[in-house]
Amino acid sequence: MPPHPLFCSADEVETLLGTDEAIASQRRAFTALAHGTVDLPPKIMHPSRFDDSVMFCYVSRLSEDTGAVAKFGGVHPANRAHGLPSVNAVVVVLDPVTGVVVAVLDGTTVTTLRTAAASAVAVDALALPEADELGLIGSGTQALAHARAIARIRPLRAVRVWSPTERHRVRAAERIAVELGVRADAVGSAREAVNGVPMVATCTLSREPVVRGPWLSPGATVVGVGSFEPDRHEVDAHALRRAATVVVDDPRTAAGHAGPVVAALDGGDLGPGDLVPLGEVLTGQRAARSSERDIVLYFSVGLGLQDAAAAWAVVDAARASAERPAVAR
Template identity: 55%
Template sequence: MAAVRPLTEVAVACRHPDTCTAAAELARDLELPVAAAASAREAVRGAQIVVTATTSAEPVVLGAWLDPGCTVVSVGSFAPDRAEVDGEVLARAAAVVVDDVTTALEHAGPVVAAVRAGELDPGRVRPLGPIVAGLAAGRRSETDLVFYNSVGLGVQDAAAASVIVGRARAAGAGTLVEL
């Protein structure tokens, strides 16, 4: 995230704060202030970007906590029984964005739950590709809340791996291993 957005500070929340050791390491890696928040609610207070990375079946971030204009990225809700955010996040979102709409409607926990509950029209779920390519807008105004649920696609992983391998070869880095 820090490679593509100008971050000035980061807050980290863990389900068990006494085991949350990521803050110091992350601060060193990012060369930014990183605070260990006492709760998820405290961590998202005033945030422009919220990233959830848990395998929780219960929401850890609630839509009521989010400021207008926030972008929420859910990377742990990759199965229908995972739900890092509540339905209000999707209800408030001006854009519900996913890697692939068909896959997300079957696997992205918050999307599956919101569609089943009748809170989200499947037609509102948008693919990431056209947005990243600049062919479609991610948000229409600075106050739009955007929700992105990453389930992942093998073809995206292969494309990223191809770029990484190409750069490693060009830099003379790495070791070629015959499989």
């Protein structure tokens, strides 16, 4: 009989998948994608006819020695008003040889950790080495995760936080200051959060641009994770026109899902060949910058491969923990 599957709650996933391990898993995922050694079928993103929610399903396989991973879930923008995450999901991990289920994981936590970790990988590859201040658009779970992850790859000096609700941005800034030990200010506008800042992360579900091109300073790097549907636009068209390079998690996926990218392709501001895969930057196949004054944008709509890498990191950590001998008391 095969062993019983591993079942991991949100807390257990967070314990097993630390920020550094999550970042390492995402670096592995994008590097493998650049080398063309993965299985990555198109994902399903289906807006519901009944409300403003979105159903999604991702399936992928990272390598021969890691089995297929599937994630099923939904995006419910109204959840924020109820104190709940906007994204909820479950992740199922299969054995690479038999296909037997080896793990069922809380997909909400996997998604939060791997998304922020991938942005940290992107910032590490794209931002100027001396960048030490972060402008954070959003104040929810994903925004806080981004601050934590980016702080692991850049010695942050300060963070500016903006979101539409004052009490939310104030609370987020207070948490960041305590957790990271840096100055964190809740500011009164998105422009104030972005202007003069070398690193910007947009973590919203906005359908209207919240970051405008004229606000960006020379040399800025912007990572956006909320434009995962064609009608969601965290960044305006002017920002894309100012950008020296537009980096994406996967060109094919971004061309069909990332709102600002879809609009720029339709409007002729970008061609398919202008989209630079993050993995090719990591492996040295493509360069994102030719000057310290270049503005670089990174758009992530999320790939099943990211879930696969993070999920197997959780499984490996759980197995290692189980094999560790108990300490005598």
